[in-house]
Amino acid sequence: MTFEAEQLGGSGPELAVLLRELRKRAGLSGDRLAARCNMSQSKVSRIENGRTRPSLVDVEAILRAVQAPPELVAEASALARMANTEWRNLRELRRKGLGTRQAQLKGLEASSTHMRYFLLSMVTGLLATPEYVRASLAHSPADVSKAVAGKLERQAVLHDVSKRFTFLLTEQAVRWPVVPPLVLAAQMDRLSSLSHFPNVRIGVIPMGAETPRVPLNTFTIYDASLVTIETSAGSLVLRDGRDVRASLQEFAEYETCAVFGEEFRARLAEWAAGCRA
The missing domain is CATH 3.30.870.10 (Endonuclease Chain A)
Incomplete structure (x- = not known):
């Protein structure tokens, strides 16, 4: 994924949508995903609604839990890096x-x-x-x-x-x-x-x-x-x-x-x- 410097810090909403879709595709509820990631259900909800900026560690845990395909792992990881860099x-x-x-x-x-x-x-x-x-x-x-x-x-x-x-x-x-x-x-x-x-x-x-x-x-x-x-x-x-x-x-x-x-x-x-x- 390529991006301009001005895009840094602005990928949060796109990342939230992608993580929510991956959870649904995996057939997991918010509670089950939270349990697999050792985080609270409220945190999962805030991440998926764009109210909390997830760290790269959070994103990696979610990607493992939903068994995301490699191409979407790369996309989500790039979005997470952008969201955490402004x-x-x-x-x-x-x-x-x-x-x-x-x-x-x-x-x-x-x-x-x-x-x-x-x-x-x-x-x-x-x-x-x-x-x-x-x-x-x-x-x-x-x-x-x-x-x-x-x-x-x-x-x-x-x-x-x-x-x-x-x-x-x-x-x-x-x-x-x-x-x-x-x-x-x-x-x-x-x-x-x-x-x-x-x-x-x-x-x-x-x-x-x-x-x-x-x-x-x-x-x-x-x-x-x-x-x-x-x-x-x-x-x-x-x-x-x-x-x-x-x-x-x-x-x-x-x-x-x-x-x-x-x-x-x-x-x-x-x-x-x-x-x-």
């Missing part, structure tokens, strides 16, 4: 308003307990000074006033000690001249200050550090349920458990290469002094 085009995000994007991120942060951020090239808005936030959006042709306000408003979540945050930044992300040197030094001071928060862990991967793989993208992991991957053209949202576990493994590998605590703050102080000089 593409958010940057042009579309700008059309809807970047402020809307900030509201979506705020909702994700509100519903998550442990958030992990791998920052390849820039400081994220949660850690940024107002000057850095404005400069990071300066290239946008759209009105960014709501986006700036939304980014700064979201920073309040860092004070919620019921939540945990782990930020991994490359040295490039910390030192990239998004703003003039004196403003960049103030941004480094803010990172140092935030690293003292009891629920916030910030580390940097220094230039020259050996990493187990070459990082290609900025990404964020929300608990163990969802990953967003940022590209220059837009963002991918991955919900399949295997994708999330792979991202958690990648994050853990980078975490072993980072410096934290006093060593992290010492490096920030050195770089900030260079900016002020």
Whole structure:
């Protein structure tokens, strides 16, 4: 099955219809299918009515239970992968308003307990000074006033000690001249200050550090349920458990290469002094 990027995340209704038809073709009631799959009948009903997005594991269990023919196994698996992967085009995000994007991120942060951020090239808005936030959006042709306000408003979540945050930044992300040197030094001071928060862990991967793989993208992991991957053209949202576990493994590998605590703050102080000089 071939598909366009814009189709990602939109195959849920088609998948629901296919799974319902396969169950009926197999002569199974919802209760019997639920028993075979070790899931509740209400969950089967929600999946078949498109109210619950099934994981790839759920879909595989259903396909085995109904003894689906190989060609329909391939079709259903492709639809499930599409349903659990969403593409958010940057042009579309700008059309809807970047402020809307900030509201979506705020909702994700509100519903998550442990958030992990791998920052390849820039400081994220949660850690940024107002000057850095404005400069990071300066290239946008759209009105960014709501986006700036939304980014700064979201920073309040860092004070919620019921939540945990782990930020991994490359040295490039910390030192990239998004703003003039004196403003960049103030941004480094803010990172140092935030690293003292009891629920916030910030580390940097220094230039020259050996990493187990070459990082290609900025990404964020929300608990163990969802990953967003940022590209220059837009963002991918991955919900399949295997994708999330792979991202958690990648994050853990980078975490072993980072410096934290006093060593992290010492490096920030050195770089900030260079900016002020």
